[in-house]
Amino acid sequence: MDNGPDIDEMVKRLFSGDRRATARLITWVEDGMEETHEVMRRIYPRTGKAFIIGITGAGGAGKSTLTNHLIRKFRDQDKIVGVVLVDPSSPFSGGAVLGERIRLHSHSQDNGVYIRSMASRGYLGGLSRATYDVIRIIEAMGAEIVIVETLGAGQDEIDVIHIAHTCLLVVTPGMGDDIQAMKAGIMEIANIIVLNKADLDGTNACLRHLNATLSATSFEEGEWVPKVIPTISVGDKPKDIQGMDELTAAIKEHQTHLQKSDAMDQVRFERVEHELGLILKDELQKLIFKGLKGTGKKKRYIENIIKGKDDPYSVVDKVLKTYIKTKE
């Protein structure tokens, strides 16, 4: 008989902080192996306690460089840090170049930092589908802080808010006027806006736009008002960055704000709600496609839609009626 992977052993090793087991379990999740469900079931109770920081922003804004400096700040406090870096997959070959780790070189020998690079594998929203579970695995390994860096995001890759307690948006001068700053989407999800490369031309104008936009937004009593923190980084040594103390203070302040209000519970609720929806959608789709497999129906449905004899909504209604019994 074929010996499947030893889930007991792997989970035990994960709980003891074993990096290879952590890494292998993450691969299982990324590859959607069937053992994933059992693994997640077992580790789930051990998760949910780490403080999760999301970092998003356009490609080249300086996300990885900031991540590098943030890791050091948390390591100075002796925290165990997990880092998840997401880069895009090629829509053509399915391959990817994962190049974020290169900026985190200074932590390459530190056993208190676990860094994992992942490809988005076609998942939209700035993360990869596996990210949700991967963070939980890293939490179960023992990480107290998890930093999640999205791929280079545009205006609408905002899934990171479903994961992070504190969301940093990294922008740079010269990325547009105040109208850009007013737009919906990514600008709205930031708890802290980091204006990186604040030594470039246009920094003052950019600061004015960001602050004007924030002051024109109405916040409720006790609601968190996003902070704008300018940073300048010229290298990866501690002396190479300005604005880091202000940034870590702002993160701390946001964390305290969450703990004081019931916002932390709300973030937790939303995270689980989102996770539940995702898993349900995935599993339903898998179940239904499995049921259609071999019947030739799926192919027929698609052909009929193309020929104009049917449309996707009617097909889904039909399929759902076959598989799901409702009371009416």
Next chain:
Amino acid sequence: MAETKKKKIKVLVTKVGLDGHDRGVKVVASLLKEAGMEVLYLGMYQTPGGIVKAAIDEDVDVIGVSYLSGEHLVFTPKIVAEMKKNHLDDVLLVAGGTFPVEDIPPLEEMGIDRVFRAGSLTNTIVQYIQQNVKR
């Protein structure tokens, strides 16, 4: 052996020591990406310990080291020793770059699974990896 269900081949490519010629490794990284692999580019000036730690964290199938300044006989045993110390026996180790022909047998003896000299065809590299990943 357990049935392999792995969907993506993950390759770490890197340079080690003070060798600053990174054109080759970048070209190879792009080629492997185009072949559908997930390529972790670790950059230049890496240490054997750092490379192996990254390989562990990232659960890669292949480590590819680019050598273009004659340090292959010095660093290879160090990388192999780190891999052994950490029981990375299911990771393929390949090297690429410029090597004197007579250095290839010793490199293979040290534990490199395959050496690709400058001028190797893309297909040769891609096929070798696809057919020889250990899980």
